[in-house]
Amino acid sequence: MKKMFLLAGAALMTACNNGGTNAVGKINQDNLAQAEKVAEQSKQFPEIKFEETTHDFGEIKQNVKVETSFVFKNTGKVPLVISNASSSCGCTVPEYPKEAIAPGEKGEIKVEYNGSGKDAITKTVTLTTNTEKGTETLTIKAFVKE
Template sequence: MVKNMLLSMLVLLMVSCNETTVASGSENKEEAIEGGISDIIRNPITADQEEIDTNNVAKITFSELSYEYERVDEGAVVSHDFSFVNTGKVPLIISNVRSTCGCTVADWPKTAIAPGEGGVIPVRFDTKNKSGRQNKPITITANTIPAKTTIYLNGQVDGESS
């Protein structure tokens, strides 16, 4: 009995996950979205387009994609500013900047960057409790194609000597 009930729930869950619906208008009608809502979240530029127009988009161009810092002692804070320019044809909107751990934090411009204009993404890496070779990726999500660009902070952290 329990086995049959679990199997029924699993089938129901699988069926309900295959169709994405959203409320439409004031009538609260539900309509299926082809491709699912996750397509819009992953890359809002291409969600409704079959062909991608890469000529008329924002483009983020960094002066460097990787920064190699000098050898530092554990506990030091490494800071670096990654400069970029919007080399695209429409305003650049950065929606998120994140790293793989809390030891590396970054800030970013919260306003649109016009074509031809630039900005800076300051990154700080706290080496507390870190030692050895470090490679910290920082992922920028923006209205670009591809939607994600990764920059890196790399270097050697010397641990405490006993």
């Protein structure tokens, strides 16, 4: 019985190898080139380079809104996407570009602070991006006087 199964298995394997098709020969070379290109691009990340990552408003009056912009450039080779911007408190409101930033192009993150608090304050804005690191942090500072 064992001999019969072994002979049947060997015959099946021989038939598959000899009578089967050559899978490598069926690969479309254009598709292979495109797949390699996509794989290579997936290893690339945009790079975000800010002119400054911290802004100090100096001395400001309490409950008076102030605003600044953080200018950046995509120094990478693929488009930069900022998918979210969140602040460390509701007193700080970030505004970010919703469209992709092409390689070599500039953009800006506007940050508005409502002047709440007292004395020295530090607030952060965290950007969620498609950079290799995945997040970027911006900081604002002020000394709030009554």
